[in-house]
Amino acid sequence: MRIGELAAATGVSVRALRYYEEQNLLTSCRSRSGQRHYPDSAADRVRLIQELYAAGIPSRKIAELLPCIETGEITPALLDRLTAERDRIDGRIHELIATRDRLDAAIDAAANAMRQGVPCPRPKA
């Protein structure tokens, strides 16, 4: 699989895939002309990388944690970092839930206000 195909398969840009390689998140074997080739499993790896990025984990930590998550490679220190990251995400989940609830409250209040006869600011003239 070449880089364009992997990009199409995962929905991430070619540039991003090269960036992942630069950050040691993804490896490729090169043909003699220098073109990157990937195994089919690369698509899952890329999706995992995206998931971790989306969780707010920076490249450096993803690089640390990836082998552990994918292949189960582990040391006590790594387990600590993995757990720390898990807890950080858990914290953010709770923050986001609090914020969502706050928005829900605002939405409810707004809906009530609109039912009570403040349907729309009066159009000018």
Add this chain to the structure above:
Amino acid sequence: MRIGELAAATGVSVRALRYYEEQNLLTSCRSRSGQRHYPDSAADRVRLIQELYAAGIPSRKIAELLPCIETGEITPALLDRLTAERDRIDGRIHELIATRDRLDAAIDAAANAMRQGVPCPRPKA
């Protein structure tokens, strides 16, 4: 309340408070010499701003949504944006939960592996 006091009260930097004003998230009345003064309620507003930033909402949208959230000011269009933002956050919550679960699985697997006798990579020499 002056800017330094508000910063101390909320834990955000003076620079950040000036930035919020620049982004129309926060207003202040100025003394004749130009110094900013805030009412006590500003602390809550700042904390709300931080909460929304933490939820990944950019300045522009915060500026749109803040009056609605704080004072209940509303229009149908605003209600739509508020709801859209709520749904976005809800989506991110579910993504994060999935990621957390994935890390939990990796942690469990790692813990099992370590119990099974791969406690630590052998120290060299």
Add this chain to the structure above:
DNA sequence: CTAAAAGCTGACGTTGACGTCAGGGGCAAA
């Protein structure tokens, strides 16, 4: 009164995950 502490306005620096452009190969179809 004086010196430190706090405020003010620019304005440039930072960080991360890419976007984008320049300039140059390589390879299958027609």
Add this chain to the structure above:
DNA sequence: TTTGCCCCTGACGTCAACGTCAGCTTTTAG
């Protein structure tokens, strides 16, 4: 063989939420 698409490596651009520094005025503590 040419055409056209895909690939390559730099290297600079971007965006957001501030950090930081310069240079100057204001307020406050002693």
